[in-house]
Amino acid sequence: MNRLTVVGLIIVVILVLVAILAPWIATHDVGATNLSLRYLPPSAQHFFGTDSTGRDIFSRVVFGARISLKVGIIVVAVSAVIGTLLGALAGYYSGWIDRIISGYVFNVFLAFPGLLLAIAMVAFLGAGLNKLILALCIIGWVGYARLIRGQVLKVREYDFVQAARALGASDARILLIHILPNAIQPLIVQASLGMAGAVLSEAALSFLGLGIPPPAPSWGVMIEEARDLSTLQSAPHALIFPGLAIALTVLAFNFIGDGLREYLDPRQRSR
């Protein structure tokens, strides 16, 4: 395993710990405003300083990890399960199921930008955590479905599948016990990159005011609140720390995804 993958794994482990232990790590109440403490620079009292309403940025970044990871995990899990199911059905049965899923759904969903679809959906549904997750799942599952379909198409021609069929195994048994376990490896790569994508999308939508409404400590919301000129002027750290948190999280999942891809595809290792 290469070094960057290890770095990614370490960052993710720390993130998960921070998210779980958030109430014990945070030094202040995330919602407590105090205008006499606004725009304070980082110090021993406030590790990351305070924002325009005097809230402690460190505590908010810590609790923000909870939101990001929660959205990421739910979105990746739901999209992966739905995508795997439909992709496997399309790949295994071919015929009209495949024609609808790969001929229509793939072409249409991949033909326009996912983020735009999510924005449109949330625009009409209204902002909120659950709606955000729903929108991200609706755009997310297609990638997994396409991946698994391709894998299943390949694996179902292998000899051991033919052997199982000759022995009279049912379709469900062949698909679940013989094909899927051998087709699912690249899914891990996709899921890891999907985590990065989901964390980014959550922050982007929250930044646009379409995700998690303030005052929740979503990293996207924090950046949106920190970017007006007067705050930038007096407290650039209000922007830098949540920005760093997003960048590190995304970087970590990308490292893991890239590393796993190389590991699973030895042809790429030499590069």
Add this chain to the structure above:
Amino acid sequence: MRSFFKHKFFPILRRFAIFLLVVWTVVSLVTLLIELVPGDPAVSVLGEQATPEQFEQFREKHGLDRPPFFFSIPRDAAGDRHFQWHGAKNRYTEYWLALLHGDMGRSFRTDRPVIDLIKERYLATIELALAALMIAVLIAIPLGVVAGKNKGTWIDNVASFVALIGISLPGFVIGPLLVYVFAVKLDWLPPSGRFDWSYLILPAVTLGAALSAILTRMVRSSVIEELGEDYVRTARAKGLSETKVVYKHVLKNGLIPVVTILGLQLGVLLAGAIITEKIFGWPGLGLLLVEDGIGKRDYRVVQGCVLVISITYIVANMLTDMVYRWLDPRIRVS
């Protein structure tokens, strides 16, 4: 019939059919999205205090009094659902018919035709996207070539690391950071608006950063792959300088996959433009969508923007595909 599928124009026809299918889906989605609005759109636009006559007038003007689709399955007084046929006089067919006449309805707020609002903003978005594309290419090609040529050295590591940071830093982090450094601290460039060319630089860099990072990686691996080919050995053997080998031979072949990525990334660029435009107050489609559309619950404007952005993206993808076929004759044959 078989020979029809083998004909050289078949792939183009197929693409065109898919194009029509996608456009149909997007338009249908956009028209039906308004049904997702919780409660009554008229109430959310006019407010609770409006008189019943005002509501009535508003609904009639914007077609909200007509049934949304050909049929519906409403609940009756007893709570059971019944199938109900509404016929062709519904909002879905009306939107389609109007669209074919170039009419996207009127803004709920300002009462101006949505198509006019979009026309005013469209060029600004295209300008921003093209500038971002140019910046991305200008950064990515030299950086990718240098990294690929010096594979495994510290130069390569630095270039690849820069690219990775570019991929991981989203526009809504880079943008405000650039504003902080170049507008607030150094006071070299304006923080927002669209007047002369100096206003374009920060948004274009923000939007192009991620793309340039992706492209750098593509160019790098493409150059590495091509450098191993036989024709490179031939070119070197006949005494061409290394610069000529790389820039005349390798780059020409190596750019083919990059063109595809460029086209596919144009959609990401258009979606990213929504965020970039918000950061820099750039008066394009994205700002229209987010501030005038979503911010003021002007659903007609949202429909129009989503439709136009999607279609721009789909057309860009089709064009990329054609350029790709033209660049690489092998694809035409297979």
